[in-house]
Amino acid sequence: MKLLETYILRRVGQMFLVALLPVLAIIWTTQVLQRINLVTDSGQSIGSFAKLATMILPSIIPVVLPFALVIAITQTLTTMNNDSELTVIDAAGARRSVLIRPILLLAAVISVFSFFVDNVVEPRAKTVVRQMIAETYADLLSSVIEEKTFRKLDEGLYVQISQRMAGRMLKGLFVADERDPAYELIYYAKEGAVDDTGTTLIMHQGEVHRKTPDGNVSVINFDSYSFDLSDMTENRGQATLRASDRDLWFLFNPDPADKDFTIRPQSYRAELHRRLTDWILPVVFALFSLAIAGDARSHREARLHPMVSALAYAFAMRWAAFYAANQIDTDPEYIAVLYAIPIVSSIVSIVFLGLHKRLVMPSFIRDRISSFWRRMQERLLAATGRIGGGTAQ
DSSP, X not given: OOHHHHHHHHHHHHHHHHHHHHHHHHXXXXXXXXXXXXXXXXXXXXXXXXXXXXXXXXXXXXHHHHHHHHHHHHHHHHHHHHTXXXXXXXXXXXXXXXXXXXXHHHHHHHHHHHHHIIIIIHHHHHHHHHHHHHHHTSSGGGGGXXXXXXXXXETTEEEEEEEEOGGGEXXXXXXXXXXXXXXXXXXXXXXXXXXXXXXXXXXEEEEEEEEOTTSOEEEEEEEEEEEEOHHHHTTTTSOOOOGGGSOHHHHHSOOTTOHHHHHOHHHHHHHHHHHHHHTTHHHHHHHHHHHHHSSOOOTTOOOOOHHHHHHHHHHHHHHHHHHHHHHTTTOTTXXXXXXXXXXXXXXXXXXXHHTTOOOOOOHHHHHHHHHHHHHHHHHHHHHHHHHHHOOOO
C-alpha cells in the first residue's frame, strides 16, 4: 500500500474508533439499564449482572459499526478538504483510487467482522442471556423475593406478600388477576404457600372479589383456595429460542421438529435474509460516503456538511432495510426489496464515483435540513453565550 493510502487509512481508522466507542458505550448503557430489574427483583449477584451486560454487547455492535464508519469517512475527508489536502492530491495527478482503496479496504474488514459477530457471536450470546433469565425466574418464589412490594408475575397478574416464613410459608397474600377480560379477580388471604411442584398457590382464610365489566362485585369467603400456577411455571427454567437466537447454519436448514419454527416459520425466513444483507452495509455506506465527501470543494461554496447528508442517507437506507425485513414475515415479495436496497445504492454510488460527480440530496430536502441545522447552531450559540457571559445590561 502506498504511503498516501496508508495515511488516509490511519486517519479514517482513528476517527472510526473515536466515533464508535462513545456511541457504543451510550447505547450499551441504555440497554443494560433496561435489565437492571434482573438484579433488583430476583436478588442476583453483581457478577451475574456483569455477565448479562457483556452478553448484550454483541447485539449492539453490528448496528453501530456502519454509522460510525459514515462519521469517520465524512469527517476525515471534510477535514482533509478544509486543509486543502484533497486539492493537493488532485493537483499532483493522483488517481481517485488513492482515496477509495484504503477506505473500501477498511469497510470490507468491518463488514467481515460484522458478519462474524452477527452470525456467530450474537446468537450464542442471546442464547446465554435467555437461559440466564429463564433460570433466574425458574422458581416462582424467587420472582416475588421482596416483601410488601407488588410484583408482576405475568401479563395482568400481580402479587404482594407481607411476610415470608420458613418452609415456603407466606403471610398476608394479595393477588390481582386481570388476565380474563370477562372479569377481574382480587384475592386476599392471611397465609398461603406454594406446593413442592411450584404449580399451585394454596391460600388459607381469605376472600376473593370478582368484578364484572358492568361494575358488579361479588365477594366469596374461603377457608382454603387453590390458585393454579401451571401456565406460568411449565416453561420456567427453560429458554425458548427465537429466530434471532439461531446461528446462520440453523437458519439455512431449520429443524422441522423445533417448536418455535413450527409456530412461526416465516420469522426464520425473514431473519435469514436479514443476516445475508446486514453485514454488507459498511461497504455500502462507505461507497455513498465517498460519493458525497470524496472530492475537493471550494471553501466559499455554501453547502450542507457532508456528514449530515451521509447520515441522512444512512438512516433512510437502514430504516428501509429494517422495514423490508419486517414485511417479509407476511409478504415474501419483500425479499427482493431487501436485496435491492443495498445493490441499488451501491450501483448509484459507483456511478457517481466513476463520473466524478457528487451525490447530493434533492434541493428541497437539503434546504430544509440546512435551515434546521442553522437554527440549532444559533440556539446553541445563544444558550452558550447566556451561560458563559450572562445577559448584557
